[in-house]
Amino acid sequence: MVATKEMPLKEYVLKGNAACAGCQDMVALRHANKALEGDVIQVVPACCTAVVQSLWPKSGLGIPVLNTAFMASAATASGVRAALKAKGNDHTTVMVWAGDGGTFDIGIQALSGAFERRTDFLYICYNNQVYSNTGTQSSGATPIHAKTTTAWFGKAEPEKMFDFIVAAHEPVYQFTANTSYPRDLFDKVKKAREFEGPKFGHIFLPCPQAWNYPVEKGVEIGKLAVETGYWIQWERVGDEFTLGRHSKRFQDPEKRKPIDEFLKMQGRFSHLYKPKRADKKIKEFEDFIQHRWDMLMRTFT
Numbered sequence: 349m350v351a352t353k354e355m356p357l358k359e360y361v362l363k364g365n366a367a368c369a370g371c372q373d374m375v376a377l378r379h380a381n382k383a384l385e386g387d388v389i390q391v392v393p394a395c396c397t398a399v400v401q402s403l404w405p406k407s408g409l410g411i412p413v414l415n416t417a418f419m420a421s422a423a424t425a426s427g428v429r430a431a432l433k434a435k436g437n438d439h440t441t442v443m444v445w446a447g448d449g450g451t452f453d454i455g456i457q458a459l460s461g462a463f464e465r466r467t468d469f470l471y472i473c474y475n476n477q478v479y480s481n482t483g484t485q486s487s488g489a490t491p492i493h494a495k496t497t498t499a500w501f502g503k504a505e506p507e508k509m510f511d512f513i514v515a516a517h518e519p520v521y522q523f524t525a526n527t528s529y530p531r532d533l534f535d536k537v538k539k540a541r542e543f544e545g546p547k548f549g550h551i552f553l554p555c556p557q558a559w560n561y562p563v564e565k566g567v568e569i570g571k572l573a574v575e576t577g578y579w580i581q582w583e584r585v586g587d588e589f590t591l592g593r594h595s596k597r598f599q600d601p602e603k604r605k606p607i608d609e610f611l612k613m614q615g616r617f618s619h620l621y622k623p624k625r626a627d628k629k630i631k632e633f634e635d636f637i638q639h640r641w642d643m644l645m646r647t648f649t
């Protein structure tokens with residue numbers, strides 16, 4: 349893993365941008381762009397990142413960015429790659445940077461098409477588990493029982509297991525990451541540059557606005573997601589699956605921290621504890637965690 353002192357010093361996420369305090373998307377963007385060393389064209393659909401990057405008359409990112417319609421990011425990336433090819437440029441990374449709403453729900457058909465065309469690009473879905481930019485409505489990535497502005501009493505359905513949908517498109521490289529482990533995220537984006545073809549990175553990141561926790565607790569919550577087994581760190585090169593070093597020990601349910609530690613820190617789950625602990629709903633959440641582990645191991649190993 350990259351040592352902190354080896355991390356490039358140059359910043360591509362600029363100071364004074366419009367991100368909220370404690371925004372973990374900035375951590376992800378910062379490290380991903382350091383890994384690509386500025387040799388990137390970033391495609392951004394409607395999402396929080398678009399606001400950060402595009403508030404006129406300034407820009408919050410020091411790299412070329414193409415804003416695109418919500419549903420079109422992967423199709424746009426195919427176009428950018430074709431244009432680069434026409435110019436004889438085979439080194440610049442084309443990177444989509446889209447939210448979970450723009451990936452799990454609205455951008456899924458364009459993503460599917462670009463993967464079928466085997467476009468040489470990196471699709472990053474940064475997953476804050478809601479449509480954050482427009483007021484934290486539920487998305488296909490919102491977990492079961494989380495409150496959102498469209499699920500006042502908690503979402504009734506579990507989140508989509510989107511990684512399996514992507515895996516069915518046979519990416520050349522696929523990974524999950526988490527902003528609480530930024531060096532691991534850096535390494536994976538850097539590694540993605542080595543492969544030609546469609547690549548997918550799924551980055552988990554807490555959102556203080558939507559999840560309702562004190563802004564300084566983002567890193568702690570991201571780590572608890574891993575330590576409770578809820579978020580699983582892994583990567584796949586072709587068919588070769590590797591469980592991430594941060595997740596390895598939590599494959600054993602006995603080693604996981606109690607899920608209460610993760611849920612209790614977030615206002616979006618407060619109804620599961622007040623007035624009393626909602627045992628049945630918390631058990632459903634835990635069952636989903638085990639189900640995801642079982643699916644992952646059964647499918648990839």
Ligand SMILES: Cc1ncc(C[n+]2csc(CCOP(=O)(O)OP(=O)(O)O)c2C)c(N)n1
Nearest residue numbers: 394395396418447448449450478479480481
């Ligand atoms: C076709 C279309 N529908 C709706 C919107 C409004 N809109 C802009 S950003 C956004 C939320 C995006 O959510 P997500 O993709 O999860 O990214 P996040 O805001 O969480 O960063 C919505 C609904 C839009 N710009 N275009």
